[in-house]
Amino acid sequence: MRPSLPDLVIFDCDGVLVDSxxxxxxxxxxxxxxxxxxxxxxxxxxxxxxxxxxxxxxxxxxxxxxxxxxxxxxxxxxxxxxxxxxxVEPVEGVIAAIDRIEAAGIATCVASSGEHAKMAVTLGRTGLIGRFEGRIFSATEVARGKPFPDLFLHAATRMGMAPAACVVVEDSEPGIRAAAAAGMRPLAYAGGTIARPEALAAAGGTLFRRMAELPALLGL
Ligand SMILES: [Mg+2]
Structure with missing residues (x-):
């Protein structure tokens, strides 16, 4: 059965959008x-x-x-x-995946443990920054970082979306835990060289190893 389409896909930055x-x-x-x-x-x-x-x-x-x-x-x-x-380079296949998600009319944003200044460097160099303009959120904006749900809930609120209608794409265990705690569906990208698939799955993430698989996991 295909999952129902989310209203919002929240991307982690480091290890999901950029191979930093x-x-x-x-x-x-x-x-x-x-x-x-x-x-x-x-x-x-x-x-x-x-x-x-x-x-x-x-x-x-x-x-x-x-x-x-x-x-x-x-x-x-x-x-x-x-x-x-x-x-720094984009994560392989992520730009095509974003194209597909945007074409389907699904909203996107970024929610990172990193500071805005770091994202300006990594998303700037990889040309991704323009695609998320005004929709980039940092843990510096909330009291508690991942694994607490604060940042993802903040992102959903700012985007005007209900947590249950959000999917989070993450590559770290604290990030997967944060998404689950926020009541969002966590998708765990385990295609990076330093990914820890067992820990990501144990934290409740649905594992995938290639960004080309992401649209189908979203129901596209
Ligand atoms: Mg990450």
């Missing part, structure tokens, strides 16, 4: 290691992806029993934004 995590996460880990926080790339991919920077900082401070050094985020941001501006 493969660039930003190794830089994050290198900066952490240099600052005396011993964490591996694998641990960072497991524990930090999909969360806001504020949430990552809180988690790291708790785990290591000390705060990040002064200026850490500024230095990291300068290097990360420069690397993203030079190298």
């Amino acid at each position: 995590e493969v660039i930003s996460n190794p830089l994050f880990v290198a900066h952490l290691n240099r600052a005396g926080f011993a964490i591996t790339l694998e641990e960072a991919n497991r524990d930090l992806i999909g969360r806001s920077m504020a949430s990552c900082m809180a988690l790291l401070a708790e785990r290591f029993g000390k705060p990040l050094p002064e200026g850490f985020l500024d230095d990291l941001q300068v290097e990360t934004f420069a690397a993203l501006a030079e190298r």
Whole structure:
């Protein structure tokens, strides 16, 4: 049976629209290691992806029993934004999927744990920013980031849609949990190189591995 069409598709940004995590996460880990926080790339991919920077900082401070050094985020941001501006690409197949969704008259927006400044870089370089103008929401706009439902509920409210009529496309476990907690249907893109399919499925996401599969999952 085909699912009934959603009114709104909410896209996560990093790992769903743009292939940014493969660039930003190794830089994050290198900066952490240099600052005396011993964490591996694998641990960072497991524990930090999909969360806001504020949430990552809180988690790291708790785990290591000390705060990040002064200026850490500024230095990291300068290097990360420069690397993203030079190298980030759209996730394979996502532009064609968006074309199809828009052609069907279904509304779209973006809801990311990242800041607006980061999305300006990644969505700007990949040419996606114009397609979501005025419909880009960040965890910086709400009290609690993913896995709490706040950001997705905020996006739905701003778009004038009921949560039950929304589908969320996510690639991280906190994101899938946030969508489920918001009463939205979570679709879990597991086609990225650092995806963790078991964790995404356990969190309640419907797994798919190619963006070409997305329209059919939406009922198109
Ligand atoms: Mg993501």
